[in-house]
Amino acid sequence: MRVLIPYIKRYKWDAIWATVSIVFQVFATLWQPRMLQTVMEAIMKQDKATVFNYGIGLILLAVVGIIAGIINTVYSARLALHVATDLRADLYDHIQSFAYADIEDFSASNLVVRMTNDVNQVQQVVMAAFQQVTRIPLVFAGALALALTTMPEQWWVIAVMMVIIVGVGLVTFKTMSKYFAQTQQDIEDVNTLARENLMGIRVVKSFVQEQAQITGFAKTSDRLRDVTAKIGELFAVLMPAFFLTANIAVVVSVYIVGQNVTAHPTYLAAISSFTSYLMQILFAVINASFMMTFASRAFISMGRIREVLDHKPSMHFTTAGPATVPGDITFEHVTFTYPGDKQPTLQDVSFTAPAGSMIGIVGATGSGKTTLAQLIARLFDPDSGRVLIGGVDVRELPEATIRNAVAYVLQRATLFSGTIAQNLLQVQPAATPATMARAAEIAQAAEFIERLPETYDAPVEERSANFSGGQKQRLAITRGVIADPEILILDDATSALDARSEKLVQEALDRELTRTTTVVIAEKIASIIRADQILVMDGGRLVATGTHKQLVQSSAIYQEIYATQKAKEGGVANV
Structure with missing residues (x-):
């Protein structure tokens, strides 16, 4: 998390608004069942005034919850987007300081995955954190306290449900964590194979290696599929297990109330509130489980990002020294x-x-x-x-x-995507059309550049695919000589x-x-x-x-x- 703290501090007001709004949303969520209990009791007593007043109160409480939820979503999304954007930019800037050996050490495809997939994982977990991290403990603690005050005799039902749910969750997510680490590596391998194949497509076609490439890619892709399927299978077991446990707890509670309704008629109004709090406790645990899932993937991604940010360039340059040197x-x-x-x-x-x-x-x-x-x-x-x-x-x-x-x-x-002029200006930002023309004449590139309708504003496609090998070399020489x-x-x-x-x-x-x-x-x-x-x-x-x-x-x-x-x-x- 130390990687994210400086970025979150940059947008502290987004974080504050997201946190404050979630408090209001949690209050609205927790207090609705208690108000419903009061309404049920009023209905049993045929107290129309209380029913009306608390009905209006429920509507207002729902409006507060909706508004707070909207505010929380907006500011959580803003915060996550800003953090991811800044983190990606800082990663890119830091990579620019790497020596050639550092790039080779990580590999280009590896760094691309870290700037895209890993940063996306972090963005998702930041948004989820500011939507759920504050909400989960508040909902859990509030629902637990209100459930115990609503029907204190049934504390043991809550305790048994919690032990089963937490035990199943811990065992499942411990298994998942190793699969998430493997998933990131497999995604990187798939990207590497795809990149190599597409960049070397001429070699593949020339040597009729399409089937060999398909076989190799399918093997790596299947490995990613198998790991992802195992994660899906664990989720397929986990969620029904959670809901089964909670529903059994509800059934037990209703049965106990039914056995004692004669002695405690107020339990008829309280049972709906109690079951609502049981389900809120369940959803708090489920959300916590999902956060653990997101966190396990995000922590792996944050570790990979931190590895790049903490990497010290193997080559250092002095800031003192002559601005120009002769060419011997x-x-x-x-x-x-x-x-x-x-x-x-x-x-x-x-x-x-x-x-x-x-x-x-x-x-x-x-x-x-x-x-x-x-x-x-x-x-x-x-x-x-x-x-x-x-x-x-x-x-x-x-x-x-x-x-x-x-x-x-x-x-x-x-050559970089853009135009011929943009490629030349990378080396000599102050280059004039006359300077570009002189460099192109030296490199013997002027003859084909001047035949293009846009001349120096002609587009350069990705990997300069719209130029021949000789033209690309002459453009590269033009770029080399333009700054003398x-x-x-x-x-x-x-x-x-x-x-x-x-x-x-x-x-x-x-x-x-x-x-x-x-x-x-x-x-x-x-x-x-x-x-x-x-x-x-x-x-x-x-x-x-x-x-x-x-x-x-x-x-x-x-x-x-x-x-x-x-x-x-x-x-x-x-x-």
Whole structure:
């Protein structure tokens, strides 16, 4: 509950009104049977005035109860909605502070479930709490006290009923709690499978894996169904058991009254009030049971939410430091191991790249090329050694400085739903149409953007499904260059472009971004053949550096890569 207390305090007046109104509603609920008892006694005495007066009183009491119920529902709903909205926003904000490793640790689908399903569970329990938490003890205590004062001789009927109901409830809800925890996990698994399938639908279709996907999804979905069915079966037994116990208590009470009606004729009027209080006690226990159910699920959800909110980002940024840095890059004996791995991905890597130069990185798959680039952008921190930008250790630079200085364009272009202009403005909020046009010309994206009726206001659909692979890559490069970064990292970012477009992009980068240090990770030698310095990676180590001509002469690994590509392509453009 400590997660919710600060949020409830923000809306204390909603909480106060919800609580005060429930007190009036409970009073109206409890006092109606007592007034009905008085009416019944007046009827037996043929006292028409008392019947009329108390009849009017019953109507007024009902109106008070209805108004109080409406007020309680409105303010409980407002409070629950505000708490859920703020909690979801704070979760999202906190996740934005996570390092890349933190996101990987939780997984994207896991975090989505926590921001949606878990927060919804909390919203439901907050509303139920302010509708029932105050009501339940007041109704229970009031009904119990009034029942005992109405027919004190039948206290034992109430006691036996309570023992049976509470015993059945405790046993049942203890079993349910473990099923609720499993339900949350199964929902998360179903969401993960659905997300992976829909995002990878092209692969599924290409390899005719529809049936395998259906089988895997059905297995997980069936597990969720089975757990939910077990919860439903427990409820199916629980509710009849409660009502059976209460009805037996009513029958026993009526029988006892019938046996003693001659000695106590007033019991005829009291029995209706007594049975009403019995049922109110029952409903209080039932509502408490439901609250236990909601609470058990919500406590699991709150624990999962608290786990995210309490998680400290694995990477911290200083607030002091230069606002800008030049684009020279230095690695000093850098070693890095991914969390959970035993073997380092990078080992003792050292090199220097002057500002404004072009750096190419080549090597076999898994040699550490992308990892090296991620350390430049400080998506991870090295285990040992230092990564410097402009002569300053990246760990001593503010986050804004790094993000303004380094632009990272991935092979798999990720564009956000909205418009082309909105995607570009994410990087450069002050960008003008002329700035966008210049960036698009550099990335060779202008030719297809200007053919669109809306040009830069053209929509970008979810996962940019309305653009081809090459168009997405060119838009991603446009976004990367629009702010004139000090360092531009192209992680195989031209792989979907044809040779002509790739050449035009490289020429435009050389011509327009003269002071930008360009780091190009490429599988093709042709993409980095004109680089000022080429880094050859193998097994996480930097095994050779130099220009293309130098490496062709001195590096066996580079020679092998070059020879293989030359044989496949019939030669690599202009050595």
